[in-house]
Every structure is written in structure tokens, then in C-alpha cells.
Amino acid sequence: MQRIMLATDFSERSDRALRRAVILARQHGAALDILHVVDEDRPRPIVNHEVNHARQLLGELALTLKDMDSVVCTTGIRLDDPFVGIVKAAAEAAPDLLVIGRHRRQVLRDAFVGTTAERTIRTVHCPVLMANGPPVGLWRHVLMTTDLSEHAVNALRRFLAGGIAGDATRSLLYVFDVPALRLLMSDSMGEEGQRDYLENLSRKARQELAQFIGRAGIGQAERIVRHEETTVADEILKTAGEVNADLIVISTQGKGAVSRMVLGSVATQVLRDAQCDVLVMPTVLA
Known part of the structure; x- marks a missing residue:
């Protein structure tokens, strides 16, 4: 396994996915790409604010992983529907593994189209890991x-x-x-x-x-x-x-x-x- 992609929304659910992705990257000596998708279907000032905030969080995260975990990662931001953005990024990067967290559910929407996680899994062509358990080790x-x-x-x-x-x-x-x-x-x-x-x-x-x-x-x-x-x-x-x-x-x-x-x-x-x-x-x- 040479390349791992992590999709994060900076939530506690994504934090578990991050720790699991880091464990796997260290275990296999794999490159780690961290992706955040900003929903662009909102007023432009809100989108710009979130992009700037995400850029800051990703930068801090990259430094922390380098200093604390000895993991060098690349980070990226996409403007898109979260599901579409993840799928496009995975298609372009062709990771050996896509890691996601358990996503927040919206009952009415999920009844018709499923969670972002489920929609992603049935669309991408790489293995997908949903990180649910405590990432305490191998x-x-x-x-x-x-x-x-x-x-x-x-x-x-x-x-x-x-x-x-x-x-x-x-x-x-x-x-x-x-x-x-x-x-x-x-x-x-x-x-x-x-x-x-x-x-x-x-x-x-x-x-x-x-x-x-x-x-x-x-x-x-x-x-x-x-x-x-x-x-x-x-x-x-x-x-x-x-x-x-x-x-x-x-x-x-x-x-x-x-x-x-x-x-x-x-x-x-x-x-x-x-x-x-x-x-x-x-x-x-x-």
C-alpha cells in the first residue's frame, strides 16, 4: 500500500479516521493525502470564510503530523458537493485506500440517497475504510x-x-x-x-x-x-x-x-x- 487518502470534515468522527490513517501510513510507509471539501452551494462570503479556515486547519494539521508522528502529508481543498468532491479527488489521485469517518446522518435525505459515506463507497473504485472504532493501535x-x-x-x-x-x-x-x-x-x-x-x-x-x-x-x-x-x-x-x-x-x-x-x-x-x-x-x- 503506497498511497492513502483521508477525507475529513474536521469533526470528532473524522479525527478517528485521521488517527487510523496515520497508523496505516506509518505501518506501510505510505504517502498520506488529506482532503477537505467545502460545499460551494452557499453564499460566496461563507464559502470563502470556510476555505480560509480549512486552509489554516490543514496547515496546522500537517505540521502536527510531521512533528508528532513523523508523517509527511499533502493537503487539499475542493469546492464541490462533499460526495462529488471526494469521488473526483479519489479518481484523480487513485489511492490504494480511502479512509472516511462515520458521517452525520440526515434522516430524510439518507432515506433516499444514503449517507455521504455510503454514496462514496458505492461509487469509487478503491477500497474504502470507515473508521468507527478507537484507533489505539494496529x-x-x-x-x-x-x-x-x-x-x-x-x-x-x-x-x-x-x-x-x-x-x-x-x-x-x-x-x-x-x-x-x-x-x-x-x-x-x-x-x-x-x-x-x-x-x-x-x-x-x-x-x-x-x-x-x-x-x-x-x-x-x-x-x-x-x-x-x-x-x-x-x-x-x-x-x-x-x-x-x-x-x-x-x-x-x-x-x-x-x-x-x-x-x-x-x-x-x-x-x-x-x-x-x-x-x-x-x-x-x-
């Missing part, structure tokens, strides 16, 4: 997730090749479907029938996960299978808590522009509800 436990598809193979190969998580302990989670139980057929099966049904599906899921690991070349990782009791996202979040994961790795799904218009429901829920960091790997890079 990640210790990474929970990778898979649906056993070829898209997931490609995403996890890119994740492992990038060495983003360093030497952290790895777990790989596969949540398998239980159609008979999900379709409210459990009453006709009885308790013993349900146990046999789940055990058979679990055995098959473990076999399929082992085959996936071989295809993806994942190497050493704890294998975890669990059935979809509520939603796949809920199972991911529960597993992350159980194994004390401080990073969840998920992937976008599908190919082409149409699939990028809507971030998968699993990824969306994980992004919105996770308490630890979440790394979204694109399955197809431009």
Missing part, C-alpha cells in the same frame, strides 16, 4: 466475510495482497441460508428435524467454505459458519462482537455501473451499525 483481529462467490474471491485476494491488516489474527465468516426455517416450515419439521436440517446444512457450509479458502488462497484463518437466524448483516455483527474483531472486511457485489447504484443491503447495514472499523473491498476495479 488491528488485532480481522473478520473477513464471504458469500462464496467469485466476486468474494477477487475481493479477498485484493485485501490479502494489499497487506492492509498486517499480522492481525484472521477469521473468515460464511453465513448460510436456511430456507425451510426462513419460510416458516419449521413447525412441520419438529425440534429433532430442525436440528438434523441445520446440522446437514452446516456440514455442507463448512465443506463449501473449505473449498472457497482453497480457491481464494486465504491461508491461515479461523473458519466460522453460522446460519441466517435474522439477517446476514446481524450475523456478521454478532460474530464480530464474539471474536472481538476490530476490523470487518466486506465486499460490494455485482459488476458494472448498474450494480454500483445500490450498495448491497448487507454492506449497508454493517456500515451503519458496526462499532468497529469496516473495510469495503470493491469486487471489480476500473
Whole structure:
């Protein structure tokens, strides 16, 4: 990993993202670009004032990182819609990783277009890290997730090749479907029938996960299978808590522009509800 881009709005949420970006930059010896986007759809005096203020804050931040963290960074300001500005900057700089913080939500707007973070993730072509957890050091436990598809193979190969998580302990989670139980057929099966049904599906899921690991070349990782009791996202979040994961790795799904218009429901829920960091790997890079 050679270049990291951080998008900041100078909030406490962005401060967490900054510290995580600095940790990663030092760990990998990567260049760090810090971006602030000023919303230009306001009266010009307000925009000019914010640009001047942002320029001062970025300058102070660059000096602090150099003196305190021995990290040399470049800074930039864009006049644009925050979402559009981040996407344009990422397209031009082509970073190996884009780091963002959990953005403030506007309930009505988000119901239609999603948060700035979610809109960015479904548009850019590089991996995106949403920094949620306390950035106290290197990640210790990474929970990778898979649906056993070829898209997931490609995403996890890119994740492992990038060495983003360093030497952290790895777990790989596969949540398998239980159609008979999900379709409210459990009453006709009885308790013993349900146990046999789940055990058979679990055995098959473990076999399929082992085959996936071989295809993806994942190497050493704890294998975890669990059935979809509520939603796949809920199972991911529960597993992350159980194994004390401080990073969840998920992937976008599908190919082409149409699939990028809507971030998968699993990824969306994980992004919105996770308490630890979440790394979204694109399955197809431009």
C-alpha cells in the first residue's frame, strides 16, 4: 500500500479516521493525502470564510503530523458537493485506500440517497475504510466475510495482497441460508428435524467454505459458519462482537455501473451499525 487518502470534515468522527490513517501510513510507509471539501452551494462570503479556515486547519494539521508522528502529508481543498468532491479527488489521485469517518446522518435525505459515506463507497473504485472504532493501535483481529462467490474471491485476494491488516489474527465468516426455517416450515419439521436440517446444512457450509479458502488462497484463518437466524448483516455483527474483531472486511457485489447504484443491503447495514472499523473491498476495479 503506497498511497492513502483521508477525507475529513474536521469533526470528532473524522479525527478517528485521521488517527487510523496515520497508523496505516506509518505501518506501510505510505504517502498520506488529506482532503477537505467545502460545499460551494452557499453564499460566496461563507464559502470563502470556510476555505480560509480549512486552509489554516490543514496547515496546522500537517505540521502536527510531521512533528508528532513523523508523517509527511499533502493537503487539499475542493469546492464541490462533499460526495462529488471526494469521488473526483479519489479518481484523480487513485489511492490504494480511502479512509472516511462515520458521517452525520440526515434522516430524510439518507432515506433516499444514503449517507455521504455510503454514496462514496458505492461509487469509487478503491477500497474504502470507515473508521468507527478507537484507533489505539494496529488491528488485532480481522473478520473477513464471504458469500462464496467469485466476486468474494477477487475481493479477498485484493485485501490479502494489499497487506492492509498486517499480522492481525484472521477469521473468515460464511453465513448460510436456511430456507425451510426462513419460510416458516419449521413447525412441520419438529425440534429433532430442525436440528438434523441445520446440522446437514452446516456440514455442507463448512465443506463449501473449505473449498472457497482453497480457491481464494486465504491461508491461515479461523473458519466460522453460522446460519441466517435474522439477517446476514446481524450475523456478521454478532460474530464480530464474539471474536472481538476490530476490523470487518466486506465486499460490494455485482459488476458494472448498474450494480454500483445500490450498495448491497448487507454492506449497508454493517456500515451503519458496526462499532468497529469496516473495510469495503470493491469486487471489480476500473
